[in-house]
Amino acid sequence: MRSAEIKRKTNETDIKLAFSVDGEGTSNIKTGVPFMTHMLDLFTKHGQFDLTIDANGDIEVDDHHTTEDIGICLGQALIEALGDKKGIKRYGNAFVPMDEALAQVTVDLSNRPHLEFRAELPSQKVGTFDTELVHEFLWKLALEARMNLHVNVHYGQNTHHIIEAIFKALARALDEATTIDPRVKGIPSTKGML
Numbered sequence: 139m140r141s142a143e144i145k146r147k148t149n150e151t152d153i154k155l156a157f158s159v160d161g162e163g164t165s166n167i168k169t170g171v172p173f174m175t176h177m178l179d180l181f182t183k184h185g186q187f188d189l190t191i192d193a194n195g196d197i198e199v200d201d202h203h204t205t206e207d208i209g210i211c212l213g214q215a216l217i218e219a220l221g222d223k224k225g226i227k228r229y230g231n232a233f234v235p236m237d238e239a240l241a242q243v244t245v246d247l248s249n250r251p252h253l254e255f256r257a258e259l260p261s262q263k264v265g266t267f268d269t270e271l272v273h274e275f276l277w278k279l280a281l282e283a284r285m286n287l288h289v290n291v292h293y294g295q296n297t298h299h300i301i302e303a304i305f306k307a308l309a310r311a312l313d314e315a316t317t318i319d320p321r322v323k324g325i326p327s328t329k330g331m332l
Contacts, residue, residue: 140316141188142218144211150203151195157215159316161188169193169208171201173267174275177305178208184234185309201271209275213282220316223247228326230315234307239294241303243311246286249332253280257291257300264298272301276308 141158165182169175169191182189191211195204220226231244241257253276259269280287289308294300325331 140219140221142215144215144218146207146211148203148207151193151207153191153193153195153204153207153211155193155208155211155215156188156190157212157219158188159216159219161186164188166190169204170195170197171204171267173264174201174205174208174271177301180302181305181309183309184306185313187309187313201267202274205271205275206278209278210282213279213284216279216283216285216312220247222325223332224324225318225320225322226326227315227317227319227322228332230311230313232307232310232314234303234310236294236299236303236306238296239299239303240292241294241300241307242288242290242292243304243307244286244288244290245308245311245315247283247315247332248286249284250286251281251284252286253277254286254288254290257289257304259297259300260295261297264301269297269301272304276304 140160143156146153163183163186165179167175167178228247233242255273291300
């Protein structure tokens, strides 16, 4: 089983996270940030991962620290679960429509962290959630998972729909990139390492 458990405790957050790449789409997520819980739940389902999160953060201040630290923990869990990455496809790409919105996410599990985020979010809030935190979450995820992560929203008007399309596309792109391909022998790089 390609899985990992991460614990992170700071003065701002206390997070316990368990992640399995080869899951069944099962989630048990408690973040204290309802919109983030919703996004991570559908991320789990669409990626066919298993994800458990028990996060307590200083949400009386705002959702920033909790969202950021979940991104950190999920990235650490992903890279740990993948180990040496032998036999994986490495690259993944997914387009996901959500009503009027269309998002594309492309990933390379390259050990070279980078986030390219080309998305306009029309609203600053979805419910009580600050939409700028989507970028923060994705940047920390890419950094800690040491992956290239490219997010392109081709169009969309409803901010909820746009963000939901991003998270579903992220899940599907990661599912593809982490898939074991029997044709791949060893590390999927001409360098011999990632």
